[in-house]
Amino acid sequence: MTDMTYTEPRQTGHTAGTHPRTRTPDLHLDLDLHSRRGRSDQLAAALRRAIEAGRLLPGTRLPSTRSAATDLGVARGTVVSAYHHLIAEGYLETARGSGTRVLPSMAKPPRHKPEPVRERNPWRYDFRPGAPDMTLFPRTAWVKATQRVLQTTPAEALGYGDPRGRPELRWALADYLGRSRGVVTHPDRIVICHGFTQALGLIASVLAENGVDAMSVEDPGYPHFRDVVRLAGLNTHAVEVDADGLRPEGLRGRAAVVTPIHQYPLGVPLSAERRKALVSWAEAADAVIVEDDYDGEFQYGPQKVGALQAAAPHRVIYAGTTSKTLAPGIRLAWLVVPPDWVERITNAKRVADHHSTALTQMIVADLLLSGAYDQHIRNCRDQYRMRREQLGEVLAAVAPAAWLMSENRGLHASILWSPDGPAEREVLQAARAESLALAGLGSYWGSPGGHPPGLVIGYATPPRHAYAETLNALARVLDRHFR
Structure with a gap:
């Protein structure tokens, strides 16, 4: 094998496209520094076990050799040697500006797979009530x-x-x-x-x-x-x-x-x-x-x-x-x-x-x-007022048989129609086909019995740049059932 010399990479604290990180990350390892086995071998073995067990995830940055030596109470050469062996084995990599890190190809998943990260909002359009425009x-x-x-x-x-x-x-x-x-x-x-x-x-x-x-x-x-x-x-x-x-x-x-x-x-x-x-x-x-x-x-x-x-x-x-x-x-x-x-x-x-x-x-x-809070309220009020007016105009154009129950206020409006019209579930199904998230009025009743069909439209929910498209999607859904 070609002789390799470990050179401490320069650690700047952050790399391009990442958030700044501490220069000296903490690292817990299970070591028995009193055994007869060489300390460098013990350190390499402990790091290897942590990587294979999935405790050190792909991309995890390790402490510098100087910091690790100080924390573990060993010579710096001991840490350099351990890092050297794991780089040769393909467990670690070094890169200028980002320090010594765990290679993605060697890290194994933990025994219990974490739940996959699900998309926060799988819908293309969102009119569900209960939230302001966070943008x-x-x-x-x-x-x-x-x-x-x-x-x-x-x-x-x-x-x-x-x-x-x-x-x-x-x-x-x-x-x-x-x-x-x-x-x-x-x-x-x-x-x-x-x-x-x-x-x-x-x-x-x-x-x-x-x-x-x-x-x-x-x-x-x-x-x-x-x-x-x-x-x-x-x-x-x-x-x-x-x-x-x-x-x-x-x-x-x-x-x-x-x-x-x-x-x-x-x-x-x-x-x-x-x-x-x-x-x-x-x-x-x-x-x-x-x-x-x-x-x-x-x-x-x-x-x-x-x-x-x-x-x-x-x-x-x-x-x-x-x-x-x-x-x-x-x-x-x-x-x-x-x-x-x-x-x-x-x-x-x-x-x-x-x-x-x-x-x-x-x-x-x-x-x-x-006074910044009052100014923010006024800005939002103007934005939501306009959205409420546009919602009313679209409803009058594509679904004249339905009506807005709500007063001219708030962040949502309810749309009701006669029980002789389309079933609430049919409108919700059509919305799903458009990738439009809607709330049906039926989910809000606490008492049994026949209740009028309707929708609860959170017109404040879509981000400002997406409101027009979201409103168009609602118009297509309503037009399909009320024309």
Whole structure:
């Protein structure tokens, strides 16, 4: 065999097209440096076993010989010799700028094959509801806010804190919610959560601990929230929703969760008369109302409707979130609770996870205080208003027998048609043939019985550049069944 001399490759920390990495990666090896076997042979054998077992994956970068020698307490020549043997055997390779790495051809898969990584969205077009256009996320403003926070935040702010959340965010939210949504509150009555799912779970658990056995929910409504309530030990009672929103006469128990601004999924608002009736029910039943104001910022008409909470701050728990305004991945929501609920919700939050992510809270607080959050909302509002109008125009052109149930607000709209028209499943099948992801209204009902067919269109979901094509795909599907 040709004599080979191992030369330490220059490790720059990153290669072209990759993210920067640490110059000295940690490496765990099973070694017995007290045996009679040569240390170089032991090191080579340990590396070989790790590669063949699949613990060192293809492309894994090893420490430099100098770093490995220091970490293992051996001579550098020992590491050089071990690397030399494995390069000769075809287990490792060296390349200028990227260090010593495991060769893909020699690495074997682990015993238990990991689940294959599935495509996040196999659909060509996507109109499923529940998400904003993530390409509108204010990256520049977020970066600037992050830089300001990191430059000014004291170290102690990154430790364990108040379960209610960072005071910077609670003060900023008290101001924002009061002026933009008409919410009556104080920072001491705001609790920050990891999304509305956690917020609802905390509320349901507190209710269960205080002897409440059931919560009224809208029908149709979001199935996941029914599951959250049941997991906390409560039963759910379905309450009918019509063109004026939830029907208060159907309420039962001492708790209800409602979406009064833009009912999910029908999209109708709770009428003024029913708002009053809902509050009256809560007073008479000594009940609490959970107001899910998930997309209340997106109202497109001249008259904006404020939060229900202002009508009865002592009866309504107000819930808001960044999942529709920024992105679901931020995982940030807030509860505005009545005074006698503060301690109970705070204790439940402390037990659940102590507190939400401090840095994210302070970044969102900076966005609110700087005005960047309001500017982002206005930009998104203009974009979604236009999309909503275009959806209405297409529906009128290709499916005049169907109609939009929703008001001119929110991030989704429901399309309904007569039971004499096409079956909901037929429309969904046609959508699949177009590689168009749609949500049928049928999956949202919690009660059995005949329900009108329909679709729930998340017109905010497609990225801006794909909206026109997605709308054209929907037009083809509807045209096929309604012409």
